[in-house]
Amino acid sequence: MSNEEDSSGQSTADNSGQLNVYADVYKVLLGGMMVSTALFAAAIVRALLQPQFVPLTPEWIKQHYHWRVIAEGLLAFDPTVIMLIATVLLILTPIARVVVSAYAFAVDDDRKFLFVTLSVLAVIMLTAVLGLFGLK
């Protein structure tokens, strides 16, 4: 890859690398948005077919945090479980975008921004660990 500089002082290698990152980030965001929106829409329609009262307590929400409940909910097309899965996908999309960006920066040998991106990932992981072990 050439490393010549254009009139603005930016190398052609930088430009090409940035285009790769832009394309990869775009694909991840679009994919995450489409899948989660489709799941939410299907679950809302399902829920409205049998409207019922829904509790608003954390205890009720946490009842769904079990693999068995999720598996049974998937088989029964339970709208709450479908929306749980869509929510998790939604939360994971920006994180996947950061992972893909890190990969793209690594491929482009942009070490400074690989470090920056990995720092963001480290904070995200720290948050999850703190949440699991006491920060509640």
Added chain:
Amino acid sequence: MDKADLGSAKARLVEIYHPIKRMQYSYSFVVLLFGVAAFAGLFGALLGVGGGIFLVPAMVLALHLPMKIAVAASVVSVIATSNAGGSSYVDQRITNLRLGMFLEVFTTVGALSGSALALYLHDWVMQLIFAVMLGYMAYAAFSTRNLDDQRIASGGFAKAKADRFARWLKLRGDYYDDAAKKEVQYVVNGVPLGAAIAYLAGIASGLLGVGGGVLKVSAMNRYMNVPMKAAVGTSKLMIGVTAAVSSILFFLAGLIHFTIVGPVAVGTTAGATAGTFVMNRLHSAWLKSLFSILMLYLAYEMLAKGLDLGFHLHLPAFA
């Protein structure tokens, strides 16, 4: 006033000021949530904010949902609007990916601090903080309404001097402005101050259920020499990661109510998608003026609710 009237008035007060314990998942509930979320998504895409500033008050004041459930749903909706708006702005090359990634380090650390605070604070404290923040947003939007067009016309964004951090990190950028019909180039400066404000924006996101987008857009536009539209596009992308960090904590605490998040996420996605198609074609001055009026109204509503719950002080109501 007889006893029946007193009972009715008391029931009305309970209805206004006390959140419901359960909800009926009806067509009207879903349509209302979707409508509010679509409006929030549309304005969020136009102004680079998450939309939580509209969503949280609407869910608390109009739908009587508990504050923490509303904040958590709003944080997840910020991800939805960031995915929809961010993907479009990345596709249009309005977003400055390198600048966004750099500032994300500071906003994610801030979001972690803010989420921890949100789990321990009372609702009324959050409402009062929210009111102050909304007031600041109104001022920031109104005072900068004409700034961008003037600097684009004078080429001021390209003439500024980059600081050493910006040069080292190669943070300059450019985009095509559909309204001005010209390629806008800019160099970035004020990186340390921008990073500090990005950290505060992260705290706002975790604490109040908003993306902190207004603070980020203000920081980039006013202190880092980034044009408004590039700041909006970059902020739109950044708020997704900030909100994802906060969402993890809310999820583990059992505060993310999936059946509420559903219509909110679909609504904000639809609104944000529409907003990104028109943002680059608009001059921002009139939108920011309208935005500041709405912010002032919401700030007042939140202030009234927070003062009532925390100090039993009653402010006059608009309606």
